[in-house]
Each structure stands twice: as C-alpha cells, then as structure tokens.
Amino acid sequence: KNEVEQSPQNLTAQEGEFITINCSYSVGISALHWLQQHPGGGIVSLFMLSSGKKKHGRLIATINIQEKHSSLHITASHPRDSAVYICAVPSGGGADGLTFGKGTHLIIQP
Amino acid sequence: SQTIHQWPATLVQPVGSPLSLECTVEGTSNPNLYWYRQAAGRGLQLLFYSVGIGQISSEVPQNLSASRPQDRQFILSSKKLLLSDSGFYLCAWSRTGSEQYFGPGTRLTVT
Numbered sequence: 001k002n003e004v005e006q007s008p009q010n011l012t013a014q015e016g017e018f019i020t021i022n023c024s025y026s027v028g029i030s031a032l033h034w035l036q037q038h039p040g041g042g043i044v045s046l047f048m049l050s051s052g053k054k055k056h057g058r059l060i061a062t063i064n065i066q067e068k069h070s071s072l073h074i075t076a077s078h079p080r081d082s083a084v085y086i087c088a089v090p091s092g093g094g095a096d097g098l099t100f101g102k103g104t105h106l107i108i109q110p
Numbered sequence: 111s112q113t114i115h116q117w118p119a120t121l122v123q124p125v126g127s128p129l130s131l132e133c134t135v136e137g138t139s140n141p142n143l144y145w146y147r148q149a150a151g152r153g154l155q156l157l158f159y160s161v162g163i164g165q166i167s168s169e170v171p172q173n174l175s176a177s178r179p180q181d182r183q184f185i186l187s188s189k190k191l192l193l194s195d196s197g198f199y200l201c202a203w204s205r206t207g208s209e210q211y212f213g214p215g216t217r218l219t220v221t
Contacts (some may be wrong), residue, residue, distance in 0.1 A: 041148075041214075042212070043212040086153070093156070093159075095142045095161050095167070096206060097156040100153045100155070101153065
C-alpha cells in the first residue's frame with residue numbers, strides 16, 4: 001500500500017508570499033492528485049498529474065516520478081488561498097481509490 | 111455538466127441506531143463511485159468503491175456497508191452505529207484514469 005507524506009503540516013504566510021507544499025509517496029504511481037479542502041469541508045480537485053508540471057492561474061504543480069515527489073506552489077498568495085491542501089495517490093487496491101496525505105493547513109494573512 | 115449530491119448534509123445519531131447516507135451523480139453514466147471518511151483530526155480514508163451496479167469493494171473492515179442499487183446511486187449504511195463512526199463522509203465519482211469529483215459531504219456525529 002502506498003504511503004503519502006506531506007510537509008509542512010501547518011504553514012502561515014503573509015499575503016504575496018510564494019508558497020511551496022511538498023508530497024512524497026512510497027510506491028510508483030500512474031498519477032498524483034492535489035486537492036483543496038475549505039473550512040466547510042468541501043473538496044475540490046486542483047490537479048491530476050502524471051509527469052512534469054501543470055499550471056492553473058497562480059497554482060503550479062510539479063512531479064518527479066523517479067524521486068516519488070511532488071510539489072504544489074502558490075504564487076502571489078492571497079488570503080482566499082487559505083485552506084487545507086491534500087496530496088493523494090492511487091491506493092493500488094482497485095478502481096482509482098485514493099490514499100491521502102494528512103494535508104497542509106495553509107493560512108495566508110493579509 | 112456533471113453534478114454530485116449527498117444527503118443529508120449533517121446528521122446526529124445515537125449509538126446503536128442505523129445509518130443510511132445517499133449519494134447520486136447526474137450528467138454521466140457508469141461512473142466509478144467512492145465513499146471516503148475523514149475522522150476528526152485525521153486524514154481522508156477510502157472506505158468503499160464501486161465500478162458498476164451491485165459491484166462493491168471494501169478497503170477496510172468496519173461497521174459500515176455500501177450498496178449501488180442504480181448506476182448513479184451509492185448508499186452507505188450501518189445497522190448499528192458506533193461512536194467511532196463519527197466523521198465527515200464524502201462521496202466521489204470518476205472516470206477510470208481521470209480526476210475525482212467530490213460531493214459536498216455529510217457530517218455525522220454519533221452520540
């Protein structure tokens with residue numbers, strides 16, 4: 001079974017700062033997911049990537065398959081980016097069920 | 111476009127009572143369906159997944175069961191709730207090899 005480690009667990013930064021969240025996993029995968037969970041609990045899929053780099057607005061996700069590592073970057077961070085960011089990989093058990101990291105709780109202060 | 115619904119949004123149930131949570135998906139056919147749970151202070155955990163009507167796979171042994179009576183309906187049940195069943199339950203759907211889309215979730219408190 002895949003193990004997923006995220007760091008940091010908690011991150012507080014000032015508005016405008018460049019943010020990096022890291023994710024490592026133990027078993028080779030076909031794709032990795034980055035998710036965003038807002039205080040109410042709702043989860044939104046940000047990225048699904050299997051190689052290289054993807055960019056949506058101020059969010060950038062990278063993955064290094066050989067090193068089993070991915071990073072999520074936020075440029076020009078804003079208070080509305082405050083949320084829990086979760087890394088997830090296929091659990092390997094069937095279908096596309098996911099195994100999740102514990103999440104990074106990000107707070108952006110104005 | 112596709113939409114995923116869950117109900118109820120919140121639920122408070124006594125220990126030993128039954129449970130039924132429902133998830134429905136609109137705008138797609140033959141989706142993969144998933145039930146996840148997030149216990150207080152813990153990460154998300156896959157409970158069940160289904161690749162078709164009547165096909166259920168369990169990832170962890172527990173007090174819960176799942177059923178898929180229709181293509182776009184996924185139900186999570188328990189005959190007798192335990193305190194440890196409290197948590198935030200999320201339903202999700204996907205196409206094989208694609209992103210997962212999550213429902214709004216049900217917050218269950220067992221008292």
